[in-house]
Amino acid sequence: MTKAEQLSKNRIQDKKRFSKKELDRYKNFIFRKEEGMCQSGCNREGVEYHHVLRGAYKNDKSIVLTCRECHTIVHFSTDTHEREALNILFKSASIENWREYNA
Numbered sequence: 335m336t337k338a339e340q341l342s343k344n345r346i347q348d349k350k351r352f353s354k355k356e357l358d359r360y361k362n363f364i365f366r367k368e369e370g371m372c373q374s375g376c377n378r379e380g381v382e383y384h385h386v387l388r389g390a391y392k393n394d395k396s397i398v399l400t401c402r403e404c405h406t407i408v409h410f411s412t413d414t415h416e417r418e419a420l421n422i423l424f425k426s427a428s429i430e431n432w433r434e435y436n437a
């Protein structure tokens with residue numbers, strides 16, 4: 335990591351919302367770390383980012399890389415058990431992402 339990247343990371347520690355540039359940098363980090371795969375472990379390609387913390391609690395630290403299918407499930411599945419199981423997976427993945435980003 336370059337010094338500029340380290341400085342930028344330090345600045346975003348306490349923010350809930352990142353600038354476009356900061357968010358892009360964090361997304362790129364996750365994408366490279368996961369080699370472009372969905373973080374649910376479904377073995378599909380990750381094509382979007384999901385915010386685990388949403389609404390009033392929305393926090394850009396809580397993003398995970400997801401495929402379209404898992405993203406639909408975690409938002410809209412009427413099977414609450416399936417939805418909650420995926421939510422728990424994504425929650426721990428999001429914590430891991432942020433921990434590794436700051437390692």
Ligand SMILES: [Zn+2]
Nearest residue numbers: 383384385405
């Ligand atoms: Zn989402």
Ligand SMILES: [Zn+2]
Nearest residue numbers: 372376401404
């Ligand atoms: Zn998936």
